Amino acid sequence: MAIFGKPKYTIVRLRKRDMPDGLWTKCEGCSETLYNKTLEENLKVCPKCNYHFILGAGERIKILIDTDTFKEYDSDMLPADPLNFKGPKTYKEKIMQDQGLTGLKEAAITGEGLLDKKRIAIAVTDSRFIMGSMGSVVGEKITKAIETATKERMPVIIISGSGGGARMYEGMFSLMQMAKTSSALSYHHKQGLFYISVLTNPTMAGVMASFAGLGDIIIAEPNALIGFTGPRVIEQTIRQKLPSGFQRSEFVLEHGLIDMIVNRKNLKLTLSQLLDYLS
Ligand SMILES: [Zn+2]
Secondary structure, three states: OOOOOOOOOOOOOOHHHHHHOOOOEEEOOOEEEHHHHHHOOOOOEOOOOOHHHHHHHHHHHHHOOOOOOOOOOOOOOOOOOOOOOOOOOHHHHHHHHHHHOOOOOEEEEEEEEEOOOOOEEEEEOOOOOHHHHHHHHHHHHHHHHHHHHHHHHOOOOEEEEOOOOEHHHHHHHHHHHHHHHHHHHHHHHHOOEEEEEEEEEEEEEEEOOOHHHHHHHEEEEEOEEEEOOOOOHHHHHHHHOOOOOOOEHHHHHOOOOOOEEHHHHHOOOOOOOHHHOOO
């Protein structure tokens, strides 16, 4: 009898091309292939390794704000191109491309709503839109939301997903947004109102150096990249190897830059408890 005889059963191998598109996602943390429906149900957090996938601004609002209570501010505000910027792509082309890709008009959604029945002003930046960078529209929308909150005595929550910092396509107009948003938060603070900043992957540069870094409480999602200059540029400048985990949530918590790290599934509850505690 042959040792390696033909098996009596048939081995069915699922080839990659047999997997319908859009049903599976490969985890960037552990390379596990995840069923999209499971991933969605788990708020886009890998059930195997706790990798937090990037969420769009709309999804953020949906998981934090009570159903049917969100009222958007300034939804029609559109970016201008003050420098008539031309690069490999013009600024206008880049805007149109990311508008098509995300369905957003700009990188921030702002408004107000109820979080566990508590009225708050909320702003969310979306890292899929020109890296969530802060141009004039993002700065103006965030400033106006903070000013409304000051006038109507609401706490502010800002969820940052801004790897791009200030939007250099708009030159100094984008840099001015750093002072403008910070100043609005200062007035809000002087009225005895509080502001919670939530940092998601990534929050860098001019955003981290302005409103994102100014929270009375600063929360981060696990393993988010948080900092000013990116690690590669720092390494090239100081010609030294950076410690492992540099600029990640866990590292910046240990060094006192943030107050807590909260898993996405606990974020709404934590924010609700902080609102109760701080009101
Ligand atoms: Zn994973």
